[in-house]
Amino acid sequence: MSQYMSPIGGGTHHSDFRLSITKALGDQLAAALATLVAIPLTEENLNEGVDERPGVYQLYLDGEFVYVGKADKSLRDRLGQHLRKISGRRDIPLTRVTFSCLYVAEDFSALAPEQLLISHYKGKGGVPWNNNGFGNKDPGRQRDTTVLKEKHFDVAFPINLDVPVPGIEAGETTVGAFLGALKAGLPFVFRYEKLPSRLSGEVLDVDRADLTSDEAFRLVSATLPADWQITALRGYVIMYKETQEYRSAWRYYRAGAVVDVTPESIPEDAVDTPDLDE
Structure with a gap:
């Protein structure tokens, strides 16, 4: 006959403990x-x-x-x-x-x-x-065509092209040097394709130092051939030798001309746009 007696009340003698x-x-x-x-x-x-x-x-x-x-x-x-x-x-x-x-x-x-x-x-x-993408840095070329969710940070709070660009100096410079100063001074990502030396070395006359982002992009665009395009997306700006349309674009700069468009957006549950927070 077993000497083991069950605990009073029918309890158990063992259990699991998980320390989180x-x-x-x-x-x-x-x-x-x-x-x-x-x-x-x-x-x-x-x-x-x-x-x-x-x-x-x-x-x-x-x-x-x-x-x-x-x-x-x-x-x-x-x-x-x-x-x-x-x-x-x-x-x-x-x-x-x-x-x-x-x-x-x-x-x-x-x-x-x-x-x-x-x-x-x-x-x-x-x-x-x-x-919602707030912590994202440059998402990379492969995501430039992404259509953003309605609640994405860049949709709720798009970039402001009317902000002045610090670091821009008035006077004569080159297109390449101006692009470098523009990239360093902007409060949002500006990614661009490397220009051929003949375009990069072209002289650019900057009439004043307090240019807005929009004015700076207009100035650069006016010096480039028609097959180069500056595209303002919801959260950043890109410049490539292309004439591509982007569904999330809201402004294009082409050979000095400015074209405003209405960016597309789709419901939050209709697309997968994983965060790239860093």
């Missing part, structure tokens, strides 16, 4: 960030109040939490990239954007703390800008 370290870390990060006060995303606040250290950060639009990210090396630099990007967009003045940040040890960044936070917030409605 990642969930605990995400919860702790979120709790620490929740104690912080969000301040305006300005150069002054970044230069005076944010160290060049790794960490995680959160962005807010009109007080609503919209994005979480990480900086492997410098929070100041990464937030500065976002400031520059937003400054070149329509319908989103920087006065509407605030941020908070949390420094973390360098070895902790290997655990992808921003993903821990995204997972934490997933059950609370998610983080809208982490799934």
